[in-house]
Amino acid sequence: MSELAAAAPVAAPAEPRRLTAAQRWRRRYGLATLGGAIIVLWIIVAIAAPLLAPYPPDLVDVTRRLKPPSSEYWFGTDMLGRDVFSRLLFGARVSLFAGIVVVILGAAFGTLLGGIAAYAGHRAEEALMRFTDLMLCFPPIILAMAIAAAMGIGTLNTMAAMLVVWWPKFARLARSLVLVQRGQEYVEAAHVIGYGPGRVLLKHILPNSIGPLIVLVTLDVGHAIIVFAGLSFLGLGVVPPTPEWGAMVSENRQLVEQWWGATFPGLAILSVVMGFNFLGDGIRDWLDPRARRR
Amino acid sequence: MRDVADGAGAPPKPDRDAPILEVRDLRTYIDTDAGVVRAVDGVSFSVMPGETLGIVGESGSGKSVTALSIMKLLPEQGRIAGGEIVFRGRDILGMTGDEVRSLRGSRIAMVFQDPMTSLNPVRRVSDQLVEAAIVHGRHDKASALRRAIALLGRMGISSPERQINSYPHQFSGGMRQRVMLAMGFSNDPLLLLADEPTTALDVTIQAQILDLLRELNSDFGAAIILISHDLGVIANVCRRVVVMYAGEEVEEGTTEALLASPRHPYTWALLNAAPRLDRYTPGQRRLTTIEGTPPDPLNWPKGCRFAPRCPFKIEKCAEHPPLLPSGDGRSSRCWVTQGGRSLPPAAAQVAATSGLVWSRPAATGETILELEGLVKHFSVPKPSLFAPRQAVHAVDGVDLTVRKGETVGLVGESGSGKSTLARLIVRIHEPDAGTIRFAGQDITHASGAAIRPLRRRMQMIFQDPYASLNPRMTAGDIVAEPLRFHGITADEAATSARVGELLGLVGLSPSAAAKYPHEFSGGQRQRISIARALAVSPDLIVADEPISSLDVNIQAQIINLLIDLQERLSLTYLFIAHDLAVVRHVSDRIVVLYLGKVMEIASSGNLFDQPLHPYTRSLISAVPIPDAAVERQRQRMHLQGEPPSALAPPSGCRFRTRCPIAAPRCASEMPPLVEHRPGQWAACHFPGQV
Numbered sequence: 001m002s003e004l005a006a007a008a009p010v011a012a013p014a015e016p017r018r019l020t021a022a023q024r025w026r027r028r029y030g031l032a033t034l035g036g037a038i039i040v041l042w043i044i045v046a047i048a049a050p051l052l053a054p055y056p057p058d059l060v061d062v063t064r065r066l067k068p069p070s071s072e073y074w075f076g077t078d079m080l081g082r083d084v085f086s087r088l089l090f091g092a093r094v095s096l097f098a099g100i101v102v103v104i105l106g107a108a109f110g111t112l113l114g115g116i117a118a119y120a121g122h123r124a125e126e127a128l129m130r131f132t133d134l135m136l137c138f139p140p141i142i143l144a145m146a147i148a149a150a151m152g153i154g155t156l157n158t159m160a161a162m163l164v165v166w167w168p169k170f171a172r173l174a175r176s177l178v179l180v181q182r183g184q185e186y187v188e189a190a191h192v193i194g195y196g197p198g199r200v201l202l203k204h205i206l207p208n209s210i211g212p213l214i215v216l217v218t219l220d221v222g223h224a225i226i227v228f229a230g231l232s233f234l235g236l237g238v239v240p241p242t243p244e245w246g247a248m249v250s251e252n253r254q255l256v257e258q259w260w261g262a263t264f265p266g267l268a269i270l271s272v273v274m275g276f277n278f279l280g281d282g283i284r285d286w287l288d289p290r291a292r293r294r
Numbered sequence: 295m296r297d298v299a300d301g302a303g304a305p306p307k308p309d310r311d312a313p314i315l316e317v318r319d320l321r322t323y324i325d326t327d328a329g330v331v332r333a334v335d336g337v338s339f340s341v342m343p344g345e346t347l348g349i350v351g352e353s354g355s356g357k358s359v360t361a362l363s364i365m366k367l368l369p370e371q372g373r374i375a376g377g378e379i380v381f382r383g384r385d386i387l388g389m390t391g392d393e394v395r396s397l398r399g400s401r402i403a404m405v406f407q408d409p410m411t412s413l414n415p416v417r418r419v420s421d422q423l424v425e426a427a428i429v430h431g432r433h434d435k436a437s438a439l440r441r442a443i444a445l446l447g448r449m450g451i452s453s454p455e456r457q458i459n460s461y462p463h464q465f466s467g468g469m470r471q472r473v474m475l476a477m478g479f480s481n482d483p484l485l486l487l488a489d490e491p492t493t494a495l496d497v498t499i500q501a502q503i504l505d506l507l508r509e510l511n512s513d514f515g516a517a518i519i520l521i522s523h524d525l526g527v528i529a530n531v532c533r534r535v536v537v538m539y540a541g542e543e544v545e546e547g548t549t550e551a552l553l554a555s556p557r558h559p560y561t562w563a564l565l566n567a568a569p570r571l572d573r574y575t576p577g578q579r580r581l582t583t584i585e586g587t588p589p590d591p592l593n594w595p596k597g598c599r600f601a602p603r604c605p606f607k608i609e610k611c612a613e614h615p616p617l618l619p620s621g622d623g624r625s626s627r628c629w630v631t632q633g634g635r636s637l638p639p640a641a642a643q644v645a646a647t648s649g650l651v652w653s654r655p656a657a658t659g660e661t662i663l664e665l666e667g668l669v670k671h672f673s674v675p676k677p678s679l680f681a682p683r684q685a686v687h688a689v690d691g692v693d694l695t696v697r698k699g700e701t702v703g704l705v706g707e708s709g710s711g712k713s714t715l716a717r718l719i720v721r722i723h724e725p726d727a728g729t730i731r732f733a734g735q736d737i738t739h740a741s742g743a744a745i746r747p748l749r750r751r752m753q754m755i756f757q758d759p760y761a762s763l764n765p766r767m768t769a770g771d772i773v774a775e776p777l778r779f780h781g782i783t784a785d786e787a788a789t790s791a792r793v794g795e796l797l798g799l800v801g802l803s804p805s806a807a808a809k810y811p812h813e814f815s816g817g818q819r820q821r822i823s824i825a826r827a828l829a830v831s832p833d834l835i836v837a838d839e840p841i842s843s844l845d846v847n848i849q850a851q852i853i854n855l856l857i858d859l860q861e862r863l864s865l866t867y868l869f870i871a872h873d874l875a876v877v878r879h880v881s882d883r884i885v886v887l888y889l890g891k892v893m894e895i896a897s898s899g900n901l902f903d904q905p906l907h908p909y910t911r912s913l914i915s916a917v918p919i920p921d922a923a924v925e926r927q928r929q930r931m932h933l934q935g936e937p938p939s940a941l942a943p944p945s946g947c948r949f950r951t952r953c954p955i956a957a958p959r960c961a962s963e964m965p966p967l968v969e970h971r972p973g974q975w976a977a978c979h980f981p982g983q984v
Contacts, residue, residue: 024327185762189826192720193776194749196742207766 032282038275046092053086057243066258076260078252084264087243091265094155094244095272098237099225102162107217109163110170115209117171118178119201129175136168140227141234148236155244158237162227173216177209184208211287219280222273229269245269312383313340314484314517315364320377322356322363331591333359333372335541338617341485341517346508348528348549349521350564351538352845354588357521360538361489364519365404366394382484400430403478403516407490409470413462419446419473420458427480438480445476450506452935466936468499475506479514486510489521496707496872498933501916504530505932523845525565526918529553529925537561540589540599543617547624550922555636557626559584559604562637567850569879571902571917572924579857579879581850587815598629606630606637662834662866663696663719668728670714674941686940688714690890691728693967698833701860701867703881703898705874705913709937711890712870713757716838719868720754721745733833750780753827757839759819763811769822770807773797776829796825801855817848824855828863836868841876853880874917878902883973886910889940889948892967896974906976908984909949931984947979955980 045052054074061081069076075084110132117128144161151157181187182205190200229246231237238244240251245265252261322334334356341347349357362368364379366386379386381402386394398404406412414422420442427438439458446454449472462470471491478486488507492500508531511518520531528535528549535552537545537560545558556562566582586603589595595602601611610629618632619625631637671685689711696702704712717723719730721737729738732752737745756762763772773793776782783789794804800821811819820840827835837856841849857880859865871877877884877898884901886894886909894907905911908931915931933952938944944951950960959979967977976982 185756185758186764188717188722189754189756189762189823190764190775191722192749192754193779193826193830194742194746195779204764208764 028285029282031278032285035275035278035280035282038271039279042092042096042272042275045089046096049089049093053083053089055083055086057082057087057090058241059083059086066255066261068258069260075264076258078248078261079255082241084248084261087248088245088264088268091243091245091248092268092272094238094242095225095229095246095269098155098159098162098228099221099272102159102166102224102228103217103220106163106166107170107213107220110167110172111174111206111213113167114171114174115178115201115206118175119182119197119205125175129171132168132171135165136172138165140165141231141236144231144236145234153236153239155238155242158228158231162224162231166224170213170216173213174209177212178205181205181208212284215280215284215287218276218283220276222276222280225269225272225276314343314345314382315519316340316378316380317360317364318378318380320360320363320379321375322359322368322372323375324359324369324372326371326592329592332541332594333591334363335594336377337536337538337541337543338377339536339543339546341519343484344511344515344517345534346511346518346520346532348532348535349519349538350523350525350528350535352523352564352588352847354540354591355538356541357538358489361404361487361519361521364487365398365402367398396430399426399478399483400432400481401483402485402487403481403483404487405471405474405478405489405491407493409467409474409494412474413470415462417461418458419460419462419465423458423473423477423480426477430481432481441480442476445479446473448479449473449476450502451476466499468495468503468936471495471503472506475503475510479510479516482514483516485517485519487519487521490523491520492527493522493524497874497913497916498707499936500527501918501930501932502934504918507531524918525553525568525920529920529922530918537564540594541591542599542627544600544628545624545626546617547622547626551622551624553920553922557620557624557631557637558600558628559606559630559637560600563603563605564846565920567847568920569853569875570919570921571875571878571914572919572921580854581879583850583854584847587817587848598627600628604630606635660698661695662698662733663694663868664729664731665692665694665719666729666731668692668715668718668730669726670711670718670723671726684941687890687943688940689718689725690943692887692890692892694885694892694895696834696866696868698866699864700882701869701880703877703884704868704870704887705872705877705884706887707913707937708872709889709940710887711940712887713838714890715887716754716836716868716870720752720836746780750782750830751832752834752836753830753832755820755823755827755835755837755840758843759816759823760811760843762823763819765811767810768807769797769802769809769811769814772811772822773807773825773829776826780830782830792829796829797822799828799859800825815848816844817851820844820848820852821855824852824859828859831863832865834866834868836870838870839872840869842872849876856880874902874913886913889937889943891948892975892977893949894974894976894978895967896971896976900971900974904982906970906974906981907949907978908953908955908980910976911984912952912954947977955983 059082063081064077065079065081067073067077073083073085075088077083113128113132117125140162143165144158147157147161187200187204190204228237232244232246233250235250238247245268248265249262255261318338320334320337321332324331324333337360339347349360351357363374364386374387381397420439423442424435424438427433427441428435433441443454443458446458451457451469451472465473492503495503504527507518507520510516518531520528522528532549535547535549536543537558539560545552545556545561552561553565556565563584569581584603584605589599589602596614597612598615601607604611608630615627615629617625617627668689669691670689671687673683673685676683692715704715706712714723718725725738729736732748735748737748770790770793773796774789777789777792783792793807797804797806802818802821814822841852844852853876860867869877869880881898884896884898885892886907888909893909894901894905901910902914905914912931912933915928919925931954935952938951946962947960947965950956953960965977965979967975969975970981
């Protein structure tokens with residue numbers, strides 16, 4: 001190896017470029033592992049919030065309002081004297097729950113609809129995809145406002161509003177993925193064996209289309225959390241005094257001097273979204289053999 | 295056309311006696327996760343000005359990497375680890391990026407295998423051709439456009455002034471390859487590197503492109519390096535051949551001498567594995583194959599790299615042989631022939647290795663499949679709202695009877711409807727008109743449930759071994775799927791026993807059941823596909839180009855397997871292929887399709903010895919034969935142009951637009967399929983007149 005490299009002046013550095021397996025793995029999946037760790041940490045926090053929180057999240061104590069971070073109140077207190085740290089931990093429950101549930105339900109519905117549309121073809125495809133486009137047209141915030149106006153403000157109502165606009169992108173992606181697989185010869189082979197369309201779709205086509213969908217799901221949870229926080233920020237999400245990150249930022253946003261009230265929930269949102277993005281990128285690299293080569 | 299060749303800015307004539315390109319001991323390595331692949335591992339050759347050199351070898355032998363190394367277009371992971379590439383006295387490897395770029399596309403041109411992806415789909419052909427001409431600063435825009443039009447015309451594109459404004463998708467594969475050639479010649483290259491330029495094309499178009507390459511060589515004086523896996527293609531164009539195996543050059547010599555008496559067993563195997571149109575022994579259905587697969591490129595064998603598969607190996611082969619010249623302008627990397635031994639003719643070898651006697655039961659005469667007036671049109675989107683509805687006439691009235699135990703070959707260019715016909719028969723598609731009777735039952739419009747019991751009697755083998763197996767299922771599950779679905783085996787134990795049996799039947803070990811498709815080679819995957827088809831113990835197997843994406847030697851192995859299986863299980867085959875030599879080899883009867891219609895049906899012997907239809911004639915004459923002497927003497931009847939669009943097929947006889955003997959009658963009257971000789975049917979007004 002080294003003697004060959006020495007014989008060739010044009011060859012790349014005599015040092016072999018090859019990395020050890022561990023180095024390669026770290027270079028490729030290091031960020032993804034970090035992202036996964038952040039998400040696991042937040043999930044543990046959400047589950048164990050009652051055990052970890054030093055105060056009840058709704059405990060109002062006006063005498064202790066707007067205290068800066070201290071050993072007593074790690075992240076300070078808000079206008080009503082509630083402990084920001086405790087509210088942050090409980091807020092993880094609402095934010096993560098809303099983000100994950102919206103994306104998973106939206107992905108399941110969208111995938112099924114897009115898959116059926118692509119597989120059925122002809123008129124059914126046309127009808128289903130035009131319906132999808134129609135849904136894609138709704139601006140989510142306006143729709144959420146309309147639903148909130150009609151059904152009242154609440155976590156579930158907001159999630160329902162998000163779901164209405166959330167599934168179409170999954171339908172679009174699933175349709176294109178199924179269209180690619182549908183033309184493959186192994187699908188024809190399944191037909192020749194005698195399989196009916198439903199079985200071919202579930203057993204052969206969907207398992208081979210699922211990769212990019214998983215990537216989109218992972219990347220999308222962060223997005224859903226931001227949108228939900230945004231809706232809460234606008235006063236459309238949770239009902240006060242439920243702790244929620246977006247709502248917390250909103251409640252404390254006028255307080256410039258008391259920066260802690262809005263900053264810490266904002267950092268929490270940032271960390272979760274980044275965690276999901278890192279994880280999603282890692283999964284995409286792992287599923288894409290071309291990206292794996294490097 | 296001379297004005298194109300000698301136009302302004304023609305290069306200074308190089309020294310006629312010095313080689314234009316010299317590759318010395320080239321080593322190109324590719325870094326992968328699994329280790330260093332020594333893709334090219336010591337290759338040396340030289341090309342004289344105006345010479346034609348062929349590089350032949352199977353996939354993975356390093357031919358394409360050699361070409362990419364010459365152009366310095368290696369992928370990111372590739373690096374040239376040693377050797378020299380001297381172009382007109384200068385080492386390309388020592389040049390800067392700018393210097394190499396000024397060579398590419400001006401002094402050295404390259405044409406790639408896949409004409410579908412080598413042109414930019416969103417830019418007009420004219421823009422791409424003009425850009426290629428002006429990028430090296432030897433033309434301005436106006437002269438570049440004039441030259442581009444002249445070159446397109448030279449490359450055989452009719453009305454180039456109009457066609458040059460088309461987008462690539464408006465051109466067929468053959469025409470795109472002509473555009474690529476025009477682009478390559480826009481700066482008067484001294485060397486053309488053509489990497490499998492005809493592999494993706496039909497035989498008739500291949501013959502046109504090969505003719506064009508030869509003309510370009512003689513008219514423009516450009517040297518050509520032609521890379522191919524097909525010795526016939528090489529023999530057609532090249533005067534000298536380099537044979538590559540496992541990253542090494544194993545033999546070099548003039549085409550004639552090398553094909554007449556190969557001095558390396560690999561060349562010998564390559565030459566004998568492919569059936570030849572001009573050498574056909576009736577009854578001799580098995581092909582000569584060499585055992586095994588090419589060695590692992592991460593870990594080439596220590597001694598002779600071919601020794602593990604070599605039928606002639608001797609003790610000395612444990613030592614790595616050097617490439618030794620043998621005086622007469624030839625050289626080979628083999629200890630066996632170094633001692634003066636010559637390699638035996640193929641036939642003797644077959645008899646010795648196969649040991650199987652011709653024991654095929656004759657076709658019983660009982661009809662298993664009957665097609666009558668079968669029609670399938672695919673509607674395409676209307677170009678505008680008020681345009682008339684359009685349809686691709688994929689299959690347009692096909693009658694065919696297949697008897698039990700026979701092999702019927704189906705040939706034709708792409709777009710002739712072969713694959714659609716296969717999919718109609720196994721009812722992946724539903725016919726628009728006509729009837730299909732299988733085993734006495736009308737299945738033309740049978741529902742999925744009604745046809746399910748018959749699925750056990752007819753199966754299909756697909757073309758692409760990479761796409762025909764579900765990548766997420768193990769080989770065992772793939773083969774077990776039909777067993778479970780049809781409840782053929784009673785329980786899981788019986789299923790896995792049967793899977794092992796089936797894998798054994800196709801020459802795989804039972805341990806293969808636990809592996810996933812990507813762990814197998816192309817040939818092995820095709821075996822899994824065959825095992826899946828055999829799982830239901832079918833009577834009829836429709837094989838849609840089952841070997842066309844495999845290397846020559848693997849092709850021969852699969853053909854032999856199919857023949858073995860037919861004899862042991864008395865199968866009936868409908869065998870679709872575009873390789874006429876292969877079809878002749880395996881088929882009892884052959885059906886020639888053109889634009890959805892049957893042109894001729896005849897026994898395999900009659901069809902090739904005395905074809906009646908002019909289309910059959912031209913198809914046969916387009917097949918290159920790996921024998922330079924035979925190639926020179928052959929009478930050619932090359933088809934001109936491309937097949938017409940199946941959206942609006944010609945009136946009367948479909949073939950008349952390309953037929954050399956078309957008469958006015960052919961345009962008005964559709965010739966019926968008539969039996970002109972016993973068992974030989976042709977749809978032509980003037981059968982046998984060419």
